[in-house]
Amino acid sequence: MTTAVIGVGNIGKGVITGLARGGEKLLIANRTDSKAEALAAELGEGVTAVSIDEAVERADTIILAIWFADQQKFITERGAELAGKLIIDPSNPIGFDDKGQVFRTVDDGVSSGQLNRDSLADGVKFAKAFGTLSADSLASGANKDPKVALFYASDENTAGQGAGNAGAKGEIDSEVERLISVAGFTPVKAGSIDEASLRIEVLGDLHPFGGLNGVDPTEDTAKELLAK
Numbered sequence: 414m415t416t417a418v419i420g421v422g423n424i425g426k427g428v429i430t431g432l433a434r435g436g437e438k439l440l441i442a443n444r445t446d447s448k449a450e451a452l453a454a455e456l457g458e459g460v461t462a463v464s465i466d467e468a469v470e471r472a473d474t475i476i477l478a479i480w481f482a483d484q485q486k487f488i489t490e491r492g493a494e495l496a497g498k499l500i501i502d503p504s505n506p507i508g509f510d511d512k513g514q515v516f517r518t519v520d521d522g523v524s525s526g527q528l529n530r531d532s533l534a535d536g537v538k539f540a541k542a543f544g545t546l547s548a549d550s551l552a553s554g555a556n557k558d559p560k561v562a563l564f565y566a567s568d569e570n571t572a573g574q575g576a577g578n579a580g581a582k583g584e585i586d587s588e589v590e591r592l593i594s595v596a597g598f599t600p601v602k603a604g605s606i607d608e609a610s611l612r613i614e615v616l617g618d619l620h621p622f623g624g625l626n627g628v629d630p631t632e633d634t635a636k637e638l639l640a641k
């Protein structure tokens with residue numbers, strides 16, 4: 414399985430660094446190629462900078478670490494080219510007003526995860542993950558004791574099985590959990606995209622910049638919150 418990260422900004426760099434330190438071989442790509450090349454040179458063997466086209470062609474899993482509006486463009490323009498691949502979406506649909514206050518850029522009650530999922534061509538696999546911590550917490554929070562939990566959501570195997578890691582894992586959830594673990598965190602499934610993506614996106618009740626009020630949850634805390 415080949416993993417690519419597209420976007421090497423704040424969150425992309427955190428995800429790439431965590432995965433690379435955990436031993437994952439990665440393709441990385443960015444709109445400005447030189448930034449991906451510089452990060453690959455910094456991280457050394459195992460991280461290869463490629464063009465976006467090459468990342469899309471070679472990867473089985475693509476972590477799309479770019480802003481929601483750019484994701485929408487990417488997903489719709491690439492269309493069926495992404496069929497068979499797993500897209501992992503860390504986005505939070507927010508902007509900042511002229512006073513620096515955060516506002517959501519999509520309608521109330523709708524998540525960027527739902528909108529991205531609904532924009533995919535047939536046969537593209539999808540999960541929401543790696544967006545539940547700030548870039549700083551992602552960079553500094555790996556491999557703590559106890560480990561910090563990263564919530565994720567997907568539409569695989571959710572029917573009747575509840576959240577919080579219950580039930581057998583399909584290929585999407587297994588791969589998301591593998592990547593979260595490689596990066597030094599504990600994966601906790603929060604539910605399906607419709608049930609959970611709004612909750613695990615920024616300002617949601619399961620996000621540190623929302624209901625968790627700055628707390629990066631452990632696995633126990635995460636499961637307690639889901640059980641409520």
Ligand SMILES: NC(=O)c1ccc[n+]([C@@H]2O[C@H](COP(=O)([O-])OP(=O)(O)OC[C@H]3O[C@@H](n4cnc5c(N)ncnc54)[C@H](OP(=O)(O)O)[C@@H]3O)[C@@H](O)[C@H]2O)c1
Pocket residue numbers: 419420421422423424425442443444445448465478479480481483487503504505506507543544545546547548549
């Ligand atoms: N920052 C956080 O703490 C945080 C936390 C959780 C989730 N997120 C989410 O993560 C995503 C990225 O946020 P960020 O803070 O990392 O943003 P950022 O620092 O502004 O980085 C965005 C990156 O995306 C690249 N990019 C934009 N369009 C692209 C395209 N079409 N193809 C390839 N690369 C493209 C940019 O390339 P250039 O270098 O060429 O501009 C830049 O490297 C957002 O959806 C955000 O909501 C962020």
